[in-house]
Amino acid sequence: MPLSPSSISHDIPSFPTDEILSIQLPPNPNNLSPSDSLSAPESENLRVFLRIRPLAPNGGGQINKQHCKNGWPKSKHGSREKAKKRTEICVSANDYKSVTVSPPASLQEGKRVKTEVYGGFSQVFSAESTQDEVYAKMVNPLVEEFLRGKSGMLAALGPSGSGKTHTVFGSPREPGMIPLALRQIFSRTEGCETQLSRIFYLSMFEICSERGKAERLIDLFQDVGDLCMQQSTVKGVQEVSVTNVLQAESLVARGMLKRATARTNSNNQSSRSQCIINIRGSPHSAVFTVVDLAGAEREKRTGNQGARLLESNFINNTSMVFGLCLRSLLEHQKNPKKPLQKHFQNSLILTVKSGVEDYLDTSFLLRQASPYMKIKFNNAEEPLNLVSTKRSFQAFPRVERLKRTKLSSIEAFHVFHLALLNTNSIPPVALDNCVVFGSISLGFSFRQMKGMELEMDVDFLKKVVQTVLMLLHFTLVVLLFGIYHGELMIHLASFETEALPPEIIKPEHCSGRPGITINSDLKDGTSLEEGSTELEKERKNVIMQNFAKAIWNVLKQYKEKLEVAENQIQILNRSLADEKERSLGLEIELKDLKSNLLYEKETSLNERVESSTNTSAEQEGCQYDHEVNNAGVVNASSITVEDFEEQGYQQYTNQESEAFPRDVDIAEDPNDEGTDDTQFDRNGSDSGPSEYVVSSTKSLIEIRSDSCSSVERSQLESEEDKKRLDQPTMPEEGAELTPRCDASSATKSDSKDNSSSRALNAERPKRRLLPASSILLKNISTLEFEDEYEKPKVKLPVLLRLFD
Ligand SMILES: Nc1ncnc2c1ncn2[C@@H]1O[C@H](COP(=O)(O)OP(=O)(O)OP(=O)(O)O)[C@@H](O)[C@H]1O
Numbered sequence: 001m002p003l004s005p006s007s008i009s010h011d012i013p014s015f016p017t018d019e020i021l022s023i024q025l026p027p028n029p030n031n032l033s034p035s036d037s038l039s040a041p042e043s044e045n046l047r048v049f050l051r052i053r054p055l056a057p058n059g060g061g062q063i064n065k066q067h068c069k070n071g072w073p074k075s076k077h078g079s080r081e082k083a084k085k086r087t088e089i090c091v092s093a094n095d096y097k098s099v100t101v102s103p104p105a106s107l108q109e110g111k112r113v114k115t116e117v118y119g120g121f122s123q124v125f126s127a128e129s130t131q132d133e134v135y136a137k138m139v140n141p142l143v144e145e146f147l148r149g150k151s152g153m154l155a156a157l158g159p160s161g162s163g164k165t166h167t168v169f170g171s172p173r174e175p176g177m178i179p180l181a182l183r184q185i186f187s188r189t190e191g192c193e194t195q196l197s198r199i200f201y202l203s204m205f206e207i208c209s210e211r212g213k214a215e216r217l218i219d220l221f222q223d224v225g226d227l228c229m230q231q232s233t234v235k236g237v238q239e240v241s242v243t244n245v246l247q248a249e250s251l252v253a254r255g256m257l258k259r260a261t262a263r264t265n266s267n268n269q270s271s272r273s274q275c276i277i278n279i280r281g282s283p284h285s286a287v288f289t290v291v292d293l294a295g296a297e298r299e300k301r302t303g304n305q306g307a308r309l310l311e312s313n314f315i316n317n318t319s320m321v322f323g324l325c326l327r328s329l330l331e332h333q334k335n336p337k338k339p340l341q342k343h344f345q346n347s348l349i350l351t352v353k354s355g356v357e358d359y360l361d362t363s364f365l366l367r368q369a370s371p372y373m374k375i376k377f378n379n380a381e382e383p384l385n386l387v388s389t390k391r392s393f394q395a396f397p398r399v400e401r402l403k404r405t406k407l408s409s410i411e412a413f414h415v416f417h418l419a420l421l422n423t424n425s426i427p428p429v430a431l432d433n434c435v436v437f438g439s440i441s442l443g444f445s446f447r448q449m450k451g452m453e454l455e456m457d458v459d460f461l462k463k464v465v466q467t468v469l470m471l472l473h474f475t476l477v478v479l480l481f482g483i484y485h486g487e488l489m490i491h492l493a494s495f496e497t498e499a500l501p502p503e504i505i506k507p508e509h510c511s512g513r514p515g516i517t518i519n520s521d522l523k524d525g526t527s528l529e530e531g532s533t534e535l536e537k538e539r540k541n542v543i544m545q546n547f548a549k550a551i552w553n554v555l556k557q558y559k560e561k562l563e564v565a566e567n568q569i570q571i572l573n574r575s576l577a578d579e580k581e582r583s584l585g586l587e588i589e590l591k592d593l594k595s596n597l598l599y600e601k602e603t604s605l606n607e608r609v610e611s612s613t614n615t616s617a618e619q620e621g622c623q624y625d626h627e628v629n630n631a632g633v634v635n636a637s638s639i640t641v642e643d644f645e646e647q648g649y650q651q652y653t654n655q656e657s658e659a660f661p662r663d664v665d666i667a668e669d670p671n672d673e674g675t676d677d678t679q680f681d682r683n684g685s686d687s688g689p690s691e692y693v694v695s696s697t698k699s700l701i702e703i704r705s706d707s708c709s710s711v712e713r714s715q716l717e718s719e720e721d722k723k724r725l726d727q728p729t730m731p732e733e734g735a736e737l738t739p740r741c742d743a744s745s746a747t748k749s750d751s752k753d754n755s756s757s758r759a760l761n762a763e764r765p766k767r768r769l770l771p772a773s774s775i776l777l778k779n780i781s782t783l784e785f786e787d788e789y790e791k792p793k794v795k796l797p798v799l800l801r802l803f804d
Contacts, residue, residue, distance in 0.1 A: 044376070044377050044378075045373055045374065045375060045376055045377075046329075046346065046347075046348060046372055046373065046375040046376075046377065047122040047138075047346070047347040047348070048120075048121055048122055048347070048348045048349075048350060048369065048370075048372055048373045049121060049122050049123050049124075049125065049134075049137075049138050049347060049348070049349045049350065050099060050118075050121045050123075050124045050125065050349075050350045050351075050352065050366075051124075051125040051129065051134060051163060051167060051349060051350070051351045051352070052091055052092075052093060052099070052124070052125065052126055052127045052352055052353075052354045053127065053161075053162050053163035053166075053351060053352065053353050053354060054127035054128070054354065055087070055089065055127070055354055055355055088104070088355070088356035089354045089355065089356060090102055090103065090104065090354060090355065090356045090358060090359035090362055090363075091352055091354050091359075091362050091366075092126075092354070093124045093125075093126040094117065094119075094124075095124070096123055096124055097119055097120065097121050097122075097123070097124060098117055098118060098119030098120070098121065098124065099117070099118050099119075099121075099124055099366070100115060100116070100117050100118075101115065101116045101117075101118065101359070101362060101363050101366060102115045102359075103115065103359050103363070104356045104359055107359065116363070116366075116367075118366045118370045120370065120373045120374075121373065122138075122347070122373075123137050123138065125137075127354055130174070131167070131170055131174045131175060131176060131177075131180065132180070134167060134177070134349075135177055135180045135181075138154070138177070138347060138349060139154060139177045139180065139181055140184070141345070142154060142181075142288060142345050142347065143181050143184050143185060143288060145286075145345045146185075146279070146281070146286050146287075146288040146345075147185065147188055147281075148286075149281075149285060149286045150286050150345055151286040151287045151288065151289070151345070152286075152288050152289070152345035152346060152347075153288075153289040153290070153291070153345070153346040153347070154168075154177065154289070154290050154291070154346070154347045154348075154349060155290075155291040155293060155346075155347075155348050155349070156168050156290075156291065156292050156293060156349045156351060157293055157319070157322070157348060157349070157350055157351070157365070157369065158295055158296075158350055158351035158352055158365060159295045159296050159297070159298075159351075159352070159353065159358070159361035159362070159364075159365060160264065160267050160270055160294075160295035160296065160297045161264075161267035161270065161295065161353060162295060162351040162352050162353045162358075162361070163351045163353075164271070164292055164293065164295060164349075164351050165269075165271050165292055167349060167351060168290055168292040169252070169256055169292070177290060178252055178277060178290055179249050179252065181279070181288065181290075182245050182248040182249060182252070182279070183245050185200060185245075185279065185288075186198070186200075186244055186245040186248070187245070198243055198244075199241050199242070199243055199282065200241070200242050200243075200248065200279055200280065200281055200282075201239040201240065201241050201242075201278075201279070201280040201281075201282075202221070202239065202240050202241075202242055202248060202251055202252070202277070202278065202279055202280075203219075203221065203237050203238060203239045203240070203277070203278045203280075204219075204220040204221055204251075204252065204255040204275070204276070204277045204278070205217060205218060205219045205220055205227060205234065205237050205275075205276060206218050206220055206259055206260065206273040206274060206275045206276070207273055207274045207276075208260050208272055208273035208274075208311075208314075209272070209273075209310060209311050209313075209314035209315075211307060211310060215314075217229060217234055218258075218260075218273075219236070219237055219238055220254075220255035220256075220258045220259055220275070221238055221240050221251060221254065221255055222238045222240075224236060224238065239278075239280065252277065255277075259271065259273060259275055260272040260273045262308060262311070264297070264308065267295075270294075270295070270297075271292065271294050271295070272294060272311050272315070273294055274291065274292070274293050274294055274318060275291070275292040276289065276290075276291050276292075277289065277290045277291075277292075293318070293319065293322070294315040294318070294319070295315070295319075296315065296316050296319040296320075296361075296365075297312045297315060297316060298360070298361065323368055323369075326369075326372050326375065327371075329372075329375045330371055330372065330374060330375055333374060333375065333376055348369070348372060350365060350366070350369050352365060352366065
């Protein structure tokens with residue numbers, strides 16, 4: 001049973017892109033920090049402290065008896081009520097981790113503001129807490145880390161007059177975090193043997209607004225004019241070396257004197273700038289940074305106008321952008337696969353005022369900042385010397401350049417994080433104006449978009465792989481291998497390793513990546529690099545192996561399919577040869593049938609002609625006793641129907657009657673010669689058909705034919721003849737022919753026979769024979785035929801169609 005082409009299976013599997021892409025790979029060592037490869041990262045939240053400023057005897061920080069220069073005069077209306085309010089508080093510590101914020105009664109009624117509890121702080125410092133307590137719990141760990149070589153940062157954030165500056169710098173009676181830290185630093189190094197180990201470098205500068213239009217960077221230790229910012233780096237900041245705590249404290253005090261402050265309705269000595277202080281151990285050691293941010297202000301509260309108002313706008317903008325940056329870090333928490341790497345010990349101190357008048361400021365800050373506690377970092381242990389390496393870099397790339405560079409999200413966060421935390425160069429830039437922060441934020445969005453681009457690339461690649469393979473199968477497997485393992489990997493690699501700013505290049509960023517080198521003096525970094533390179537090699541091997549396996553499976557499947565297809569082709573070839581043989585046989589059969597048909601036609605025509613000849617003879621008065629003894633086969637190949645029709649029936653009839661034996665017997669009873677029912681009376685040789693009177697009531701002509709005759713054709717012809725017979729000129733049955741020929745005359749005229757009849761027939765036009773032949777055909781059609789080719793005749797149309 002030959003297989004039909006439709007039965008061939010076409011379910012060739014598509015390229016297993018999904019299988020390949022779902023291959024589980026070991027983690028990329030490039031994405032791991034050195035500590036990751038050694039031990040599980042220690043996750044840690046951003047430490048957020050809260051300090052509640054006590055109520056001032058005169059009403060918090062609003063101690064003005066005389067209104068400030070650039071502020072609206074305070075309204076004296078309702079001062080009694082306000083004095084009463086000053087004794088009320090809006091925030092109180094529940095325990096060392098949470099506070100309750102209660103709105104004033106007036107707000108509770110009108111605006112349905114509810115009491116809120118904020119928890120999760122690293123430590124809540126109540127209004128009664130002292131500077132030492134705050135230092136001990138908040139700054140002491142940072143300083144300890146700093147002395148062990150790990151950088152750290154503390155930033156103070158809060159509304160104006162909430163005690164940021166008081167906390168950071170303090171007063172001579174209540175020294176703040178900086179003086180206390182300096183004391184601790186120098187006290188710990190007193191026992192050191194070498195002088196060098198007791199030298200520390202201090203720098204202090206501020207970023208303030210210049211009439212609300214631009215930012216100014218001012219070195220607070222030296223009068224060297226405004227600092228400039230090059231490639232997002234503050235250039236020209238002077239580091240002053242100090243060898244004892246007194247030097248350091250006096251230096252800081254001098255800087256504080258220089259810092260821009262102004263009296264506002266909220267604070268007698270309100271800071272008008274962001275102030276950054278760096279303490280560095282040695283040229284190649286960690287940095288401890290403290291940031292005293294300018295507090296957000298409410299115009300209504302401060303009553304600022306003019307230059308103060310412009311300052312307020314600047315301060316509020318920077319505070320807002322700082323908050324946005326922290327929120328970006330928060331957003332990053334949603335991606336559990338890419339935790340933030342923390343290279344610095346960092347803390348945030350929130351300061352709030354506890355007065356009921358300050359409810360809005362306090363509530364707003366806590367609402368805004370409490371989520372910051374959820375910011376998580378993975379502790380990334382940093383080699384001691386790395387800080388110094390970082391320190392040696394002078395240029396931090398411009399923000400514009402960041403937009404062009406390709407970084408993974410994690411690296412983008414490194415940029416931001418370092419911008420936030422690396423106070424050697426970044427915070428001055430990061431905090432100086434909203435544009436810089438905004439740009440960093442934009443840069444981050446750009447990174448996220450790049451991440452999307454990567455996903456799109458993978459999806460697109462999948463589609464391309466599937467589509468192209470459907471068309472080109474094997475040939476493109478190799479090419480796709482190149483695309484997948486070459487371009488995609490290259491893309492990923494470039495995505496990850498596109499030039500990082502040198503300042504933030506860390507061993508975990510650089511190891512094993514081409515084009516990025518680590519400072520050769522980093523012994524730890526070098527070993528890490530080697531280990532990481534090996535890991536990456538191993539990872540690449542796994543990728544290659546898995547990919548090769550997938551390709552191998554595909555090729556195997558295709559080979560099987562190919563074998564099946566080849567078998568099917570062989571089967572089809574065999575069945576095709578059989579069909580050809582069959583068709584050849586049928587062709588031969590058809591030829592035979594054609595020749596038989598032709599012969600039959602000729603036979604029938606001959607009979608017609610003979611009949612007509614007999615009729616003519618009878619018409620001439622001669623009664624024929626026509627007996628044909630010859631039997632034979634017509635050589636059909638020498639005759640065609642067309643020739644026959646062209647040359648006339650008669651001619652062929654005559655020739656055939658002589659040349660070929662006939663298979664047709666027209667038997668007539670010799671005894672009935674004289675009384676033959678078929679009598680032809682003839683008036684003369686020239687008599688036309690109109691003169692014939694045929695008596696055919698007892699026509700006993702028997703025609704036996706061995707050869708087949710086309711029934712259909714006979715029927716058609718008989719129909720034509722019928723029409724002719726039905727013509728009114730036809731004689732009726734029983735009608736007698738006149739003149740009548742008797743049998744004797746017919747016998748006599750037998751000698752004349754053929755020659756004379758031939759001559760007559762040759763002259764006689766074709767039409768004149770028709771009535772007689774029609775009669776004959778009519779009779780023939782009523783006779784029974786023994787037709788051995790009956791069956792092939794039925795099949796003829798089918799065969800003919802086959803050879804069309
Ligand atoms: N914990 C505290 N104990 C006693 N007095 C405090 C405390 N905190 C702040 N003060 C006092 O409150 C006043 C305002 O404090 P401070 O100047 O530090 O506020 P600030 O947050 O820095 O304001 P700004 O943002 O306007 O600079 C100061 O006179 C300060 O002495």
